[in-house]
Amino acid sequence: MKPLALSAFTASSCLGRGLDPTLAALAAGRTGLKPCAFETVTLETFVGEVAGVDEERLPAGFEEFECRNNRLAYLGLRQDGFDEAVRAAAGRLGRARIGVWLGTSTSGILETELAYRRRAPGTGALPGDFRYRGAHNTFSVAAFVQRALRLEGPAAVISSACSSSAKVFASARRAIEAGMVDAAVVGGVDSLCLTTLYGFHSLQLVARNPCRPFDAEREGLSIGEAAAFALLEPADRKLSAPAVLLLGTGESSDAWHMSAPHPEGRGAGAAMRQALAAASLDAAQIDYINFHGTGTASNDAAEARAVAAVLGTKVPGSSTKGATGHTLGAAGALEAVICALALRQGLLPGGVNTISLDPQLKVNYLRESRHARLDAVMSNSFGFGGSNCSLVLGKAG
């Protein structure tokens, strides 16, 4: 594929708002996970909650979009000058020439969960102030972001569970290559809600303690929330160095099980191979891999097998979910942005919380952050329904 530049990018998670606190936490090996005190949730677990989301207010005229997910999106858009960069691109290219592809798994479902508690006794009717389209619908976050950035190009949400906001990079790059748009705002926004907290709990996939990806005693995932965005443009424009490029995307399906990965990581391996091929790179040219690494027994085992088969056992890798939690539909974009930061800073982020590596997992798992020159990195994202996506990012020049 033709490389695309990430001409602007930003991420907000429990590590903080924007790139600076994110980088500082990753470099220091700090986790943002805290005991769950979200809403009325009584589960004994840790979550990666973004501080102050509910104090955010959407601008006037955006009342129909009020929900935690869009507040998180709005908070995220205004970090690192991202909204300014998009505005400048719109001035240069035209508002209709910039598309919006965002990933989310649950969008504003929390609003519906809360509205169900306020149903009218007797009739069961929803409260009159409940707005399904702007507050809950899966597309709401893309509609909101498109309007907040005053863009007029095509827009869609990709919602394939935990691969959602990795797959937006693949869809956007195809649309740019086909000439449908000249640039794209891609990203992921997913926020805490009861459905995912109680849902993953029902599948016995939630850890009591902060998640420990690739640890011999890993006991499941910790749920987080995040908003992460990137502006993708053809790399032929003169870019401010050191520019980060999207070099390859790979997608596949497991065709195996709704909530468990293929045990050999069949689909994961196919996505990784495809991303390498699209980037015209050999496995040996990958300097770091950001694992999907949820911390569940089955994910980490299947992923380790796939990585060993495709990249070998030497490439250093880590899961940053010990720091951020699993941000589900935002994880792909959050971890792509972490990879972009890693490339820019020459930083390999160590995976936090992991104490004793699982000897069954034949990967070179990094527990301490270290500095080194990075030219190309890979990020993995795998979701329910057997949806896999791998991205390869690199440095220009």
Add this chain to the structure above:
Amino acid sequence: MSAPLTAWVEGVGVLGPGLRNWPTASSVLAGEVPYEATPTSIPALECLPPAERRRTGKVVRLALAVGLEATAREGTERAALPAVFSSSGGDGENLHEICQVLASADRQISPTRFHNSVHNASSGYWGIATGATAPSNALCAYDASFAAGLLEALVQARIDETAVLLIAYDVDYPQPIRSVRPIPDAFGVALLLTPAARPHSLARLTVQLCAAPAERLPDAPLEALRAQIPAARSLPLLRRLARSEAGAAMIEYQGSQSLHIEVSPCH
């Protein structure tokens, strides 16, 4: 959109109120038989293992039924076919059950309900049913979900030089969500799109965005269907295909935009 996107339609699947498959829908849309608006009847799924079959709701059965119809021609390799699933909201019944439990004193939701709650549930079950390991997408663009899915599929067909299966589908919601999202019944449509003409191609589609209103259907009950169910926004295109009629179908997209679809029948 600078350059128009082109693809050929090789297979069609339809299931909606009074439209139980593409041959039936085709006769109705061609004006050969009158439209009778009977409730959508979604068949049981024979293609899934029994354990998986028991877990699927209406939305998955609908999506798989139209997908299977569009790819029923012998020689169509479902396992190697990339797919684009697009729905304005997914499984409303499942959502209702989850929200109901979460609003109660005991919040223990069913694990099956939870994994079925993902927007890409149909895509996941499609993979299990057909062995499809190719890339599969799951889109949502509210009322423009059919058009957004079509654009995604056309772009993928061109850039990856592959046939792509588009499946757009919506089901009705139970109360109380139905009061805020009044989709009256289930409707699904699937198109098997190829990047070049093949012996069994039905028509060539040439698609561009344009700033004109969507086309309405002359027949009032069918127009009501089009206006009320997002996936049925595809009906003007299906009508042209049914009539083997050259000309443009205007399909609702976002804002004030429509998809201008030039349909050129192959036979």
